Amino acid sequence: MKILLIGKNGQIGREILKLGSKKNTVVALSKKELDITNWKSTREVITEVGPEVVINGSGYHVVSDCENFPDKAFELNTFALKNLSDICAERKITVVNFSTDKVFDGKKNKPYKEKDEANPLQVYGMSKLAGEIVAHSYCDKAITIRTCGVYGGLEGSRAKKGNFVLMIINESKNKKSLEISSEQFASFINAEDLARITLELLSKKVDSGIYHVVNEGYASWAEFGDTITKIANLPLTVVPKDRLGSFSSVKIPLFAGLDVSKIKSIGIKVKPWQDGLKEYISFLRSQNVL
Amino acid sequence: MKIFVIGKKGQLGQEIERRCGGAPYKVFSYGREDLDITDHKKVSEVVGKVGPDIVVNCTALHASLESEKKPGGMFEVNAFAVKNLALVCAKNKIPLVTYSTDYVFSGMKGVPYKESDHPTPVQMFGISKYMGELMAINYCPDSIVIRTSGLYGGLRGSRSKGNFVLNLIQESKTKKTIEVSSDQIFSPTYVEDLVAASFELLKKKARPGIHHIANGGYCSWADF
Numbered sequence: 001m002k003i004l005l006i007g008k009n010g011q012i013g014r015e016i017l018k019l020g021s022k023k024n025t026v027v028a029l030s031k032k033e034l035d036i037t038n039w040k041s042t043r044e045v046i047t048e049v050g051p052e053v054v055i056n057g058s059g060y061h062v063v064s065d066c067e068n069f070p071d072k073a074f075e076l077n078t079f080a081l082k083n084l085s086d087i088c089a090e091r092k093i094t095v096v097n098f099s100t101d102k103v104f105d106g107k108k109n110k111p112y113k114e115k116d117e118a119n120p121l122q123v124y125g126m127s128k129l130a131g132e133i134v135a136h137s138y139c140d141k142a143i144t145i146r147t148c149g150v151y152g153g154l155e156g157s158r159a160k161k162g163n164f165v166l167m168i169i170n171e172s173k174n175k176k177s178l179e180i181s182s183e184q185f186a187s188f189i190n191a192e193d194l195a196r197i198t199l200e201l202l203s204k205k206v207d208s209g210i211y212h213v214v215n216e217g218y219a220s221w222a223e224f225g226d227t228i229t230k231i232a233n234l235p236l237t238v239v240p241k242d243r244l245g246s247f248s249s250v251k252i253p254l255f256a257g258l259d260v261s262k263i264k265s266i267g268i269k270v271k272p273w274q275d276g277l278k279e280y281i282s283f284l285r286s287q288n289v290l
Numbered sequence: 291m292k293i294f295v296i297g298k299k300g301q302l303g304q305e306i307e308r309r310c311g312g313a314p315y316k317v318f319s320y321g322r323e324d325l326d327i328t329d330h331k332k333v334s335e336v337v338g339k340v341g342p343d344i345v346v347n348c349t350a351l352h353a354s355l356e357s358e359k360k361p362g363g364m365f366e367v368n369a370f371a372v373k374n375l376a377l378v379c380a381k382n383k384i385p386l387v388t389y390s391t392d393y394v395f396s397g398m399k400g401v402p403y404k405e406s407d408h409p410t411p412v413q414m415f416g417i418s419k420y421m422g423e424l425m426a427i428n429y430c431p432d433s434i435v436i437r438t439s440g441l442y443g444g445l446r447g448s449r450s451k452g453n454f455v456l457n458l459i460q461e462s463k464t465k466k467t468i469e470v471s472s473d474q475i476f477s478p479t480y481v482e483d484l485v486a487a488s489f490e491l492l493k494k495k496a497r498p499g500i501h502h503i504a505n506g507g508y509c510s511w512a513d514f
Contacts, residue, residue, distance in 0.1 A: 070370045071362065079361050082414065117408050121428050123373070129424075130417050137412045251428070 001202065004049045007031050007057030011150055011157040012098060015195035016055055024199075027051065031058050037075050039083040046087050053202055054088055055096045056081070059128075062159050063102070066124035067250050077127035078134055085138035094141045096198060099210075101148035101186065103129040106253025111187070111218060113259045114146075114210045121251040132210065144210045145198060148256055149224070151280060152191025154287060164221070165280060168228045169290065172236035182222040182240035186256045187214035190276035192283075200268055211263055215276035218257030227274060232281050232290055294340055295319040296327055296375075297348030301444045301453065302389065305485045306346060318342060322349075328366045330374040337378050344492070345379050347372065347388040352450055353415035361414040369421035376429035385432040385498070387488065392439035392476060392504075394420045402477070402508060405437075405500045427499065435500045436488055440514070443481025454478075454514065472512040477504035 001024040007013040008028035020026045027049050036042050036058055046054065059077055060066060066073035081097060088095040102125035103118040120126045135142040149164070156163030162170070171178050197213045219227070222240035229236045245254050260270045284290045291314050297303040298319035310317045318340050325336055327349050337345060349367055351357065357364040372388055379386040393416035394409040411417045426433040440454070447453030452460075461468050487503045 070373065071366070074365055074369075075362065078365075078417075082358070082361065119428075120424060126369075126421050126424050130421055133411060133417050133420075134414075137417075 001025070001053055002049075002051045003027070003053045003055055003202075004046065004051035005029065005055045005057060006034055006036060007059075009158065010057045011152050011163065011191050012194055012198075013055075013057035014153050015191045016057065016198060019192070019195045020055075020199055023203075036080040036084055039080075042080070042083055043087055046091070046093070050091075051093060053094045053096065054084065055198070056084060057098065059098065060159075061124070061157065063122060063124045063250050063252065066127060067122060070123045070127070073123055073127040074130065077124075078130040081131045081134045082138060085135050085142060088141060089139040092141065094143065094202065094208075095135065095139055096143045096145060096202070097131060097135050099128045099132050099144050099146045100125060101146065101256035101258055102253060103132070103146065104253050104256065106255040109255050111257040111259035112212070114212055114262055121253060124250075136208070136210075139208075141208050143201065143206070143208060145194075145201070145213050146210060146258060147189055147194055147213050148258055149186045149188035149214065150191050150194060151188065152194075154284075154289060164224070165228055165277070165284075166289075168225050168236065169232065169234065169284070172229065172234040175236060177237040177239050178225070179239045179241040180222040180225040181243040182220045183242045183245060184252070184254055184256070185218050185220050186224070187216075187218045187258045188224060188273045188276065189214045190280045192279070193271060193276050197263065197268055197270070201263070204266060204268075206266060212258040212260055213263060214258045214260060214270075215273040216260050216270045217273045218255075219273065224273075224277075227277060228281070231274075231278055232284075291315050291344070292340065292342040293317045294337060294342035294345045295348060296325060296333075296345070297321070297350070299449055300348050300350075301441060301446075301448050301481050302484070303348040304444050305481045306348065306488075309482075309485050309489070327371040327375070330371070333371070333374060334378045337375075337382065341382075342384060344384055345375060345386050347375055347386065350389070350391075350419070351415075352448075353393070353413060358414050361418065364414060365418045365421065368415075368418035369425055372422040373425035373429055376426045376433060379432070380430040385434060385492075386426055386430045387434045387436065387492070388422065388426050390419050390423050390435050390437045390500075391416065392437060394423065394437065397475075403502070405502055423500065432498050434491065434496065434498055436484075436491070437500060437502050438479050438484050439504045440476045440478035441481055441484065442478065443484075454511070470510075470512040470514075472510045475508050475510050476514075477506075477508045478514050479504040 005028040105119040151163035226238040396410040442453035
């Protein structure tokens, strides 16, 4: 398979490049090398590379920034996908985009399935939902992977300056206790698992559509944080704190667990979230981060 | 009752102004020239100064080939400006009434759409209006979103494209026959009825959220 990967330095992109290169030809570009909000150069690059699959790992992910700059959020998360989808449709290319639990309002209180109705509460989720609709309206070979709570690599996400696990490890160096919200539930995934499952979906040539991909199960952020401190043996006490759902004044879903029964039903193995976390922490140990 | 209308030159805005021109209503209406809805700060200032009991947003940028290629401007008006209006209304504790469209649906259902059907827009215009709906409802919980379809009314119709009735009358002056699409089914709606029903909704203190208002029934454009 010849894959064009956009956003090779992102948390997801790095893992896809690492794993995907084993069996495929991966042409990987950074956000700088290909800015998909530039419609013309996107067309030129795809035409030149001629891939069978485009994996779009770029996105405007910082929730509070999206709130302040909806035009920028939509430019990258929605409008760029219109152009990308048009190009892929013309050339019969499969295009993979990543989306988020934040397309949901969290009121279900049970893990969300792919067919549950979206109702995003903030600009970020709206721009990602609009991006999903654009992808599937303009390209019948689009695959949307909704994920949640991604962590991976040595530096995590560049835009978010790390990831939750790295943040907890860092905090443990100069704090004895840390308050973490107990009312917000999420699912989580090791970026390596996310990359592996994404590539598996492609090699299985699954139908176009939406797929929820996380490590199985869900927990509050407080429980997730507490589990990190236990697995990593950190001298940090997690204090569960009910923040009443506020997250730097932007509304986010209180329950953001994703149901993975669809990918399991097509034969994809999904680890429990605790196992994904253990593997990441072993990786960090092997790299002397811990 | 002070009514703040944005989009006074459109067929909807004109009808609201006509209907509410007198006690107990006082209409403050603005066109594109007086108040640019994408100027968030200005909108907030003017609403604050007028102190209305309700804001009615009749603006929209319609589907065009150009907006498929450059959707930014359309989203500015149909979505981001609605977010700002919703925030302004929430801050002033007043309801926002904003209009949406049958274009939020794909048309695959085959029978008339209900408010509870999942939106499934298939082009940038419908997506931008759907985002406007979400922004209204999530940033101002008292919002009323009215979806309508095939609107016609007034002497000139809408600013950008007149309306279907006027266009047909015009065509009849120079043509003996005309081809009209028979495959697209919709609910034509007279703007006077839309405005009357909108006010009835408000009088009845209808629940916030989405309401469909159209004349009863449906037909193809050819039937119409």
